Amino acid sequence: MAVRKTGFEGSTPRWGFAVTPQEIFERHVRAGMTRDAEAQAGLYTPDGVFEAPLMPEGTGYPRRLEGRAALRDGFAEMHRRAAADQRVVDFARSRYVLHTTADPDVFIVELDTAFVDAEPMALVQIFRLRDGEIALMRDYFSPEIVL
Template identity: 55%
Template sequence: MTATPQEIFERYIWTGMTRDADARAEMFAADGVLETPLVPAGGDFPRLLKGREEIRRGLAAYYRRSANADHKVNMDRSRYVLHTTSDPDVFIAEIDTAFDEAGETTTMSLVQIYRVRDGKIILLRDYFAPELAD
C-alpha cells in the first residue's frame, strides 16, 4: 500500500530531526530531486541534489558541517498544515518550525512542495530561509 501524504511528510520531518541522511535519502526515488530554490549558490545547504545517492552524500555532508547541539526543534511550538491538490501525487506543506537556542525561541516558516511516485519522493522543492536552518 502506498504511503499517504501525511505519512510521507511525518517520516521526512523525523529523518530531518534525527539528522539521518541515509533514511532521508531512502525516501526518494532513485532519480529523485531535492531542490532548495531560496538557498544561495555556494551556501552551506545544498541548492540542488539529483538522485538518491547524491541526496545521501549532500545531506550527510551538510549534517556534519552544521552540527549544533544547542539548536533544538521545539515540537510543542512548531506547526504545519498539509494541502492535497487535484493531482494525487502532489501535496504541499506549510511549516512553522520553532527552535530553542540559548533560552530563546525563534521560528522558521517554510513551504515544501512534494511530488511522489509509488510512495517515493521524485521531486521536493523546499522553500526556506537558509540563515535560520543552521
C-alpha cells in the first residue's frame, strides 16, 4: 500500500507515547483484516463512535455504533458477513493516501481497495482522535458494494 508520510507525530495516547495517524490507521486495518473485533474496538475511546452515513436503514449493516461493546459486536458481525463474501482483496493493487489536517486530532484516508475478481471499492474515512484513540470514525463508501 502506498502511504504519503507527513511527519506528523500524532497525539499522546493513554499509554504515554506518541502514536501517528498512520499507525492508528494501520492498526485499524490490521484488526479488520484479521477479523479481530476486540482489537479493532480497543482502538476507540470508551465512548467511541463508528458511523457509515451513506448506509441505508434496514440493510442489516450498522449506520452507527457507539461505545466499545457496541463497536466490538458490530465489527464482529461485519467480519462474519465479510467472511461469507466471495471477494478476495488484491493487496498488491490496493492503495491508500493519508492526509493530516490543521487539527492534529483529525486525519482523512482515501482508500482504493482492489479485488481479485470484483470491481474495486473507493472510500473515504475520517478519523477524529482523543488522547491517541479513535473518538469518531466516519466511513464513506458506496453501499451498493457491500449490499
